[in-house]
Amino acid sequence: MSDKSPWALGLDIGGTKIVGGLVNAQGELARVNGKPLVIKYEYDGLVEGSNRAQELLVRIGQQLLAAPTVPPAQICAVGLGVAGIVDFTRGRVVIDSANVPGMEEIDFPVFCAEQFGLPAYADNDGNCAAYAEAHFGAGRGCDPVFCATLGAGVGGGLIVGGEIYRGFFGSAMEIGHTVVNYQGGPCPCGGTGHLEKWFATEAIERRLAQAVQEYPGCLIAQYSAIPQQPTVEALFAAVRDDDPVAQPIVDDILEMLAAALGTASSLLAPEVIVIGGGMAQAGEVLFAPLRAKLPKYIAYPSGAYLPAIVPAALGPEATLIGAGALALAERSKAKSS
Numbered sequence: 182m183s184d185k186s187p188w189a190l191g192l193d194i195g196g197t198k199i200v201g202g203l204v205n206a207q208g209e210l211a212r213v214n215g216k217p218l219v220i221k222y223e224y225d226g227l228v229e230g231s232n233r234a235q236e237l238l239v240r241i242g243q244q245l246l247a248a249p250t251v252p253p254a255q256i257c258a259v260g261l262g263v264a265g266i267v268d269f270t271r272g273r274v275v276i277d278s279a280n281v282p283g284m285e286e287i288d289f290p291v292f293c294a295e296q297f298g299l300p301a302y303a304d305n306d307g308n309c310a311a312y313a314e315a316h317f318g319a320g321r322g323c324d325p326v327f328c329a330t331l332g333a334g335v336g337g338g339l340i341v342g343g344e345i346y347r348g349f350f351g352s353a354m355e356i357g358h359t360v361v362n363y364q365g366g367p368c369p370c371g372g373t374g375h376l377e378k379w380f381a382t383e384a385i386e387r388r389l390a391q392a393v394q395e396y397p398g399c400l401i402a403q404y405s406a407i408p409q410q411p412t413v414e415a416l417f418a419a420v421r422d423d424d425p426v427a428q429p430i431v432d433d434i435l436e437m438l439a440a441a442l443g444t445a446s447s448l449l450a451p452e453v454i455v456i457g458g459g460m461a462q463a464g465e466v467l468f469a470p471l472r473a474k475l476p477k478y479i480a481y482p483s484g485a486y487l488p489a490i491v492p493a494a495l496g497p498e499a500t501l502i503g504a505g506a507l508a509l510a511e512r513s514k515a516k517s518s
């Protein structure tokens with residue numbers, strides 16, 4: 182790292198963990214012994230009202246700033262990708278969707294200035310992941326890029342002309358909270374009939390537990406470490422091996438995802454849809470049926486442009502890479518204005 186290019190502290194603040202790394206404007210992660218330096222803390226079981234998440238945030242930041250990778254003088258901004266709806270202009274969490282106690286009260290720019298002495302920029306984690314994939318990953322060269330992250334919930338982000346589309350108060354592109362069945366009853370967010378009512382990891386696992394109870398010999402049970410607690414990974418592994426119990430479940434959840442992505446495509450006309458998150462690791466057993474199902478949900482399917490559906494390229498670090506790169510871009514905008 183002999184050049185003087187700027188670097189940022191990139192942080193991904195999720196519902197169960199904080200992950201951090203040092204990121205440059207090309208979306209590269211600082212490396213130690215050839216490996217990207219990524220520090221992660223899990224904090225399962227946080228108590229409401231505790232400031233443990235804030236403590237971990239500070240600790241991870243200090244560790245990275247002290248790491249022998251980038252000279253401290255070259256680290257000039259902090260970017261935070263936060264699970265929740267973030268008001269980007271004020272740097273605050275508006276709606277804490279992911280239950281990260283202690284984070285909803287933070288004014289991130291003020292907090293990071295105090296802790297690290299650096300300007301900070303906070304955005305929704307789905308927006309940060311989309312920013313990274315559009316600039317450095319699977320969406321590079323395409324415009325607009327729509328990105329969906331299939332994790333505990335379903336996050337989304339839209340990049341138009343290289344910039345994040347945030348909507349009126351930062352809440353745009355909540356693909357997990359678009360309607361796939363208006364008669365489907367309440368979503369955990371309080372809305373009605375949203376994709377996440379059925380597509381969130383927890384919801385799928387509940388459904389799998391029922392299936393396993395009914396068909397104890399099915400491959401979903403066999404492929405789960407604890408058969409009574411079947412996992413989404415086991416579901417997709419079972420489909421790969423033509424399990425008749427797994428097949429209709431995957432078919433149903435992918436139908437809902439296709440409906441949501443089709444609606445998004447009719448409204449936004451993305452050139453490409455990038456799919457990331459843990460579930461995207463399932464590979465073609467997820468992507469092939471999703472591509473086949475998408476056209477029927479798009480406006481005027483016979484004549485419409487069909488966006489390509491591609492797997493994300495940056496893996497689990499997409500959010501922190503996007504957060505860091507976004508912070509550098511915003512800092513240079515602020516300097517030139």
Ligand SMILES: [Zn+2]
Nearest residue numbers: 358368370375
């Ligand atoms: Zn919802």
